[in-house]
Amino acid sequence: MQSFFFETGAMDSAIEELPMAVADPRVMYGAASNTGLLDAFSFMQNPITGNRVIAILGAAQIDRYGNLNSTVIGDYDSPDTRFSGSGGACDVASFVPRCIAFMMHEKRRFVKKVDYLTSPGQRQNNRTRDENGLRPGGVNIVITDKGVLRIDTGSGELYLDLYYPGIAVEDILENMQFGVDTSRARAAEPPTGFELATLREKCDPQRLIL
Secondary structure: OOOOEOOOOEEOOOOOOOOOOOOOHHHOOOOOEEOOHHHHHHHHHOOOOHHHOEEEEEOOEEOOOOOEEOOEEEOOOOEEEEOOOOOOHHHHHHHOOEEEEEEOOOOOOEOOOOOOOOEOOOEEOOEEOOOOOOOOOOEEEEEEOOEEEEEOOOOOOEEEEEEOOOOOHHHHHHOOOOOOEOOOOEEOOOOOHHHHHHHHHHHOOOOOOO
16 A cells, blocks of 8 residues: 655545645645644654655755755855755655665756755765764665666666666766766656646646756
8 A cells, every 4th residue: 555645744645636835734634643743753753654665856966976965055154046845755764775866867957966965865975874863765766867877786876777768868967967877777668648648637737847
């Protein structure tokens, strides 16, 4: 059995309309449980229940080790752009064993070093998660508008797994500030008519995201 679980405390919601944020009241509609942040984080950090969670995260920047920045662009004290910040993303990346990141595939987002470490990936300051006192986990899959990248379990670095129809591997690399292994890259299967119809008619009929 699978269900949606939001950091704001809603579990197994009806999701009759696409929510725009985790605090959107629409995530609470029809929920089997509607608690709060404390209960949500307790559920996520519990060794038993937390191991069943697959997290979905977004960010402004990501580096080769899956470290995420959703706090500032530029200097923290005098930033060029300030975002909403971590929310629960730092806790999620620190405790949840499997995290999926969704990113636009742009050079300004795939950076050599994040301007601010909001959510930990596989390595920080040349130290592994274990050396930094973190559980195994963090981002292990990155889905973009050009392809899918995964974390290599040995090096802790991103590698290209899938590229979408009509997207060249060279185009993917040109839109990153760092190189990745492409030796395992393969063409992704295009979405089926059923999958497209589900996205367009069921998931987002109002075109809020699409």
